[in-house]
Amino acid sequence: MISSFSMWSDQPSDPSPDQPSALGGPGPSCAPPAVPPAAAGLYEVVRQRRDVRGQFTGEPMPPGALHRILGAAHSAPSVGLTQPWDFILVEDEETRAAMHAHVSQERACFAATLTGDRAERFAPIKIDGVLESTLSVVVTYDQDRGAPAVLGRNTIADAGLYSVCLAIENLWLAATAEGLGVGWVSFYREQFVRDLLGIPERVRPVAWLCVGPVSHLETTPDLERHGWAVRRPLDVVIRRERW
Numbered sequence: 001m002i003s004s005f006s007m008w009s010d011q012p013s014d015p016s017p018d019q020p021s022a023l024g025g026p027g028p029s030c031a032p033p034a035v036p037p038a039a040a041g042l043y044e045v046v047r048q049r050r051d052v053r054g055q056f057t058g059e060p061m062p063p064g065a066l067h068r069i070l071g072a073a074h075s076a077p078s079v080g081l082t083q084p085w086d087f088i089l090v091e092d093e094e095t096r097a098a099m100h101a102h103v104s105q106e107r108a109c110f111a112a113t114l115t116g117d118r119a120e121r122f123a124p125i126k127i128d129g130v131l132e133s134t135l136s137v138v139v140t141y142d143q144d145r146g147a148p149a150v151l152g153r154n155t156i157a158d159a160g161l162y163s164v165c166l167a168i169e170n171l172w173l174a175a176t177a178e179g180l181g182v183g184w185v186s187f188y189r190e191q192f193v194r195d196l197l198g199i200p201e202r203v204r205p206v207a208w209l210c211v212g213p214v215s216h217l218e219t220t221p222d223l224e225r226h227g228w229a230v231r232r233p234l235d236v237v238i239r240r241e242r243w
């Protein structure tokens, strides 16, 4: 059953009145705490952001928008200030058709692993907008950027990858604020994308993003609308002091 849970609540989870908490409490009155206007705008964008597959119109990007959203991505925090990402802009129809054929094949491989309810639910789910979106932005991770002395990566090798994901999220939110859609496609083999786009061996293609104008953004994630998964309430993922 799909829960009617709204992912975004401006009320912190059940802080007990006698237990001070970084999350804050309800305060002395029952009035909701004031949210600064800039924060309200950001929270609204966070709430509106969706992974888009079926709503791309294919219209041209608004002037300057691509540069602005790439600028937002490039402003992301990164381990050791390495900025280990690159953005490959793909418009060529043949390249996109080749990618789409590969994604379809990988989709079929995944579908073949499913049975029963999972198979039925997955069947109608669209998993990419590679052909319909205006362009693709492939975001890569170069582990050699700033190496060997990457400040902050000596204990956690994945910190470079985390940095790339933050750039992607910045791009996603900026695109949403611009009224554009973004869809993350991960149904691919990294080597296929390397070969397709001439990416060096040491560099990992982290995300194939479909980007462009959309008819609208859904209010509920596709996977929830199709009964594949439900979002978890915030309260169940907040733990106090220890796991």
Ligand SMILES: Cc1cc2nc3c(=O)[nH]c(=O)nc-3n(C[C@H](O)[C@H](O)[C@H](O)COP(=O)(O)O)c2cc1C
Residues within 6 Å of the ligand: 049, 050, 051, 052, 053, 126, 127, 128, 184, 185, 186, 187, 220, 221, 222, 223
């Ligand atoms: C790392 C990552 C990979 C994803 N890969 C795909 C994908 O291959 N195809 C797809 O349709 N959605 C993909 N998604 C989108 C998720 O399914 C989507 O974010 C999730 O269902 C929640 O929906 P929302 O983004 O609209 O809130 C991916 C998301 C992430 C973060």
